[in-house]
Amino acid sequence: MTRSSNLIEVAKAAGVSNMTVSRVINNSGNVSEKTRQKVLKAIKELNYQPNLIARSLARKKTNILGLVVYTEQGVHPAFYNEIINGVQKGASELGYDLLVFANREDQSYSDRITHSSFVDGVIFMGVKINQHDIRNVHEKGFPYVFIGKREIEGIHPYYISPDYVKGTRMAAEHLIELGHTKIGFIGQSRIIEPDYDKLLGYQEALFKHHVVYNPQLVFEESQTQLDGYNAMKELLKQKPTAVIINNTYATIGATTAIKEAGLQIPEDISVIGFDDNQELNEQYNDFIGLELSTIRIPKVELGKEAARMAISLLEGNETPKANFIDLHFMKNDSCKKL
Amino acid sequence: MTRSSNLIEVAKAAGVSNMTVSRVINNSGNVSEKTRQKVLKAIKELNYQPNLIARSLARKKTNILGLVVYTEQGVHPAFYNEIINGVQKGASELGYDLLVFANREDQSYSDRITHSSFVDGVIFMGVKINQHDIRNVHEKGFPYVFIGKREIEGIHPYYISPDYVKGTRMAAEHLIELGHTKIGFIGQSRIIEPDYDKLLGYQEALFKHHVVYNPQLVFEESQTQLDGYNAMKELLKQKPTAVIINNTYATIGATTAIKEAGLQIPEDISVIGFDDNQELNEQYNDFIGLELSTIRIPKVELGKEAARMAISLLEGNETPKANFIDLHFMKNDSCKKL
DNA sequence: AGATATTATGTTAGCGTTAACATAATGATA
DNA sequence: TATCATTATGTTAACGCTAACATAATATCT
Numbered sequence: 001m002t003r004s005s006n007l008i009e010v011a012k013a014a015g016v017s018n019m020t021v022s023r024v025i026n027n028s029g030n031v032s033e034k035t036r037q038k039v040l041k042a043i044k045e046l047n048y049q050p051n052l053i054a055r056s057l058a059r060k061k062t063n064i065l066g067l068v069v070y071t072e073q074g075v076h077p078a079f080y081n082e083i084i085n086g087v088q089k090g091a092s093e094l095g096y097d098l099l100v101f102a103n104r105e106d107q108s109y110s111d112r113i114t115h116s117s118f119v120d121g122v123i124f125m126g127v128k129i130n131q132h133d134i135r136n137v138h139e140k141g142f143p144y145v146f147i148g149k150r151e152i153e154g155i156h157p158y159y160i161s162p163d164y165v166k167g168t169r170m171a172a173e174h175l176i177e178l179g180h181t182k183i184g185f186i187g188q189s190r191i192i193e194p195d196y197d198k199l200l201g202y203q204e205a206l207f208k209h210h211v212v213y214n215p216q217l218v219f220e221e222s223q224t225q226l227d228g229y230n231a232m233k234e235l236l237k238q239k240p241t242a243v244i245i246n247n248t249y250a251t252i253g254a255t256t257a258i259k260e261a262g263l264q265i266p267e268d269i270s271v272i273g274f275d276d277n278q279e280l281n282e283q284y285n286d287f288i289g290l291e292l293s294t295i296r297i298p299k300v301e302l303g304k305e306a307a308r309m310a311i312s313l314l315e316g317n318e319t320p321k322a323n324f325i326d327l328h329f330m331k332n333d334s335c336k337k338l
Numbered sequence: 339m340t341r342s343s344n345l346i347e348v349a350k351a352a353g354v355s356n357m358t359v360s361r362v363i364n365n366s367g368n369v370s371e372k373t374r375q376k377v378l379k380a381i382k383e384l385n386y387q388p389n390l391i392a393r394s395l396a397r398k399k400t401n402i403l404g405l406v407v408y409t410e411q412g413v414h415p416a417f418y419n420e421i422i423n424g425v426q427k428g429a430s431e432l433g434y435d436l437l438v439f440a441n442r443e444d445q446s447y448s449d450r451i452t453h454s455s456f457v458d459g460v461i462f463m464g465v466k467i468n469q470h471d472i473r474n475v476h477e478k479g480f481p482y483v484f485i486g487k488r489e490i491e492g493i494h495p496y497y498i499s500p501d502y503v504k505g506t507r508m509a510a511e512h513l514i515e516l517g518h519t520k521i522g523f524i525g526q527s528r529i530i531e532p533d534y535d536k537l538l539g540y541q542e543a544l545f546k547h548h549v550v551y552n553p554q555l556v557f558e559e560s561q562t563q564l565d566g567y568n569a570m571k572e573l574l575k576q577k578p579t580a581v582i583i584n585n586t587y588a589t590i591g592a593t594t595a596i597k598e599a600g601l602q603i604p605e606d607i608s609v610i611g612f613d614d615n616q617e618l619n620e621q622y623n624d625f626i627g628l629e630l631s632t633i634r635i636p637k638v639e640l641g642k643e644a645a646r647m648a649i650s651l652l653e654g655n656e657t658p659k660a661n662f663i664d665l666h667f668m669k670n671d672s673c674k675k676l
Numbered sequence: 677a678g679a680t681a682t683t684a685t686g687t688t689a690g691c692g693t694t695a696a697c698a699t700a701a702t703g704a705t706a
Numbered sequence: 707t708a709t710c711a712t713t714a715t716g717t718t719a720a721c722g723c724t725a726a727c728a729t730a731a732t733a734t735c736t
Contacts (some may be wrong), residue, residue, distance in 0.1 A: 002692095004452075004453055004455075006691090006692055006693085007692065007693065007694095008692080011728095016715075016716090017715065017716045017717080018692090018693085018694095018715065018716090018717095019695095019717080020695080020714085020715060020716080022693070022694060023714095023715090026694085029695095029713095029714085029715090030712090030713050030714055030715085030716070031715085032713085032714060032715090035714080049449065049453030050453075050692085050693075051395075051453075051455050051691090051692050051693070052455065053391055053394045053395050053400065053455050053456065053691090053692080053693090054395050054691070054692030054693040054694090054721090055692075055693050055694075056391045056693090056721095057389075057391050057392050057395050057691090057692080057693070057694090057721045057722070057723085058692075058693040058694040058695080058720080058721055059693080059694065059695090059721085060721065062391065100438055101436060103390065111387070114342075115342055115387030115388075115389075115393050117342075117389050117390065117722095118390055193713085259354055283722075343724055344721090344723085345723065345724095346723095350707065354686090355685065355686045355687080356686090356687095356722090356723085356724095357685075357686065357687080357724080357725095358684085358685060358686080360723070360724060361685090364724085366724095367683095367684085367685090368682090368683050368684055368685085369683095369684070369685085370683080370684060370685090373684080388722085389721090389722055389723070390723095390724035391722080391723090392691090392721070392723040392724090393722080393723055393724075394723090395691050395692070395693090395721085395722080395723070396690080396691055396722075396723040396724040396725080397691085397723080397724065397725090410694095448695065507680075532728080579696095583726090585682095606696085607722095642718075
């Protein structure tokens with residue numbers, strides 16, 4: 001393999017010292033325009049690229065951000081992929097590369113992360129986060145950020161989360177403003193925190209508009225298509241005029257139940273879903289033949305913001321502990337004015 | 339953040355020289371059992387972990403393998419994920435970590451890979467491989483391996499590929515042995531090389547068993563659900579007794595056409611698909627209510643083998659240029675004996 | 677016991693970069 | 707023009723590890 005040249009060779013070629021070359025590369029310090037040009041020429045001629053390993057050692061900083069993804073079933077990979085994309089972009093904008101740790105089930109990453117100095121900071125994502133990892137990283141004071149609202153065993157981490165409370169409240173208020181009062185809610189609040197926030201938002205909207213909360217309209221454990229189907233079948237007995245459903249899989253199931261009951265969306269029942277994944281959502285829209293009104297999570301922005309937070313933290317800047325990102329309500333064709 | 343200790347501190351604590359510590363860590367050279375224990379004790383007490391950046395600089399080797407994934411639509415992310423998983427495992431078994439470059443559309447990675455000395459070698463995966471990347475890496479003599487059979491502008495790269503010829507031939511022979519002779523083929527041979535090999539395998543089987551090749555039974559451009567549907571609609575006019583379909587999306591579409599025509603699988607027509615993705619496949623099986631006979635790509639093994647190849651190459655071992663991995667024919671319920 | 681092989685340990689100089697300090701060249705000021 | 711501030715460049719010592727060589731301590735053999 002062709003050996004790549006180093007700083008000193010460039011310095012010699014340009015007739016300057018190594019530090020002058022270093023300054024040109026890093027745009028740091030003062031370098032006269034004349035020598036800068038000389039150096040740039042030499043760099044070009046020798047096809048020089050700085051050795052990042054050596055730089056990292058000297059700086060005691062790799063400019064690499066770690067991202068640990070704890071994958072699990074039931075979450076569409078594309079959901080994570082979009083966020084990863086965002087993290088990547090956010091990191092890149094601030095001069096960081098991204099090292100993704102994933103595809104190793106039930107594995108603990110923290111030792112490899114905190115020692116070995118390969119990453120300057122880390123972002124954790126996923127529902128089933130490894131508790132040992134958190135404790136480990138936390139105790140060492142290693143900079144880390146969660147994607148998603150978390151509080152684990154007394155540890156209050158830095159986190160960035162979609163504002164599910166606000167998002168769901170907006171959606172529920174939209175339905176109330178359209179004249180709905182019998183609004184169903186199909187979520188999974190007992191298991192997963194983000195979805196508890198969705199329920200909260202739902203309740204807040206009702207409260208604000210003096211609509212009485214009816215627990216019979218609320219189904220708290222629905223994740224899969226079948227869950228959604230079963231929940232909807234039950235819910236329909238209450239004759240709701242609208243329903244908010246917490247994820248796309250459940251929405252597909254619920255819609256099947258609606259169709260089976262001979263009901264039409266939005267004529268007989270208004271539906272608002274969550275736009276977890278574009279592909280799935282399009283599939284859904286084809287399936288029911290209309291554009292579903294959804295609460296959309298800006299996933300790329302979420303990832304970007306996570307990167308910004310983690311980098312702010314590891315660079316020692318003051319960083320707020322909890323951060324929220326607004327959801328967007330996409331008003332489409334699945335809600336009807338009463 | 340708590341600073342982590344280094345070799346010299348460990349050496350002092352153990353009352354030995356730095357090299358002795360280095361030898362203990364790397365299990366290299368000769369160290370007496372007594373001092374080894376002393377050193378291990380010191381390592382434990384100081385909670386020491388070697389700094390991989392420093393090691394990489396000294397060794398001029400990072401023990402990191404790069405994997406570039408050029409993602410594209412139409413391929414289920416899970417397909418790649420399984421392979422990535424395999425690469426990860428294969429690399430890990432040989433003492434390498436994996437750095438995945440992905441989620442940056444249309445980006446060229448080669449400069450960052452070959453310079454900057456962050457990875458010792460690289461694996462490329464995906465259909466739409468960046469030509470500039472290949473040329474660049476190739477010209478520099480940087481060790482690289484393709485997943486999938488490739489020949490690009492006169493460059494004959496190292497590659498590992500599923501043996502599509504053999505796999506499809508096996509499937510076709512199975513059908514022939516069941517008495518079928520009017521066997522349809524729905525693929526995408528004009529566009530993508532692996533699928534051209536599938537067609538080859540199909541033809542080989544016919545030839546071997548003296549079944550006349552009928553081009554009217556062959557549809558060469560089918561990728562999406564809709565493609566599969568259309569192709570099957572056309573194909574049915576020829577009254578085939580069996581069909582081989584090159585991917586799961588197309589298989590779903592084709593099956594819809596079969597159902598619409600009032601035909602049953604396998605009573606009226608035998609079907610063999612490709613098991614691109616388990617999740618999709620299960621969805622399909624639920625959909626038609628039987629287990630599809632498939633040609634399965636051992637994706638994890640494919641990834642592992644790619645890692646082994648790349649590492650063999652970068653370590654300077656003699657490595658065969660082309661490698662093939664056998665496909666498995668999963669004989670299930672979708673084929674009938676005539 | 678002395679010579680030789682073997683095992684165990686230590687010393688030193690890099691790897692390619694940057695931080696920190698030192699010096700030289702230039703410009704501004706009185 | 708001498709003096710000081712500023713800008714431009716250079717020198718040296720890390721960063722934490724390992725390779726390569728050097729030496730010391732044993733073990734093995736005649």
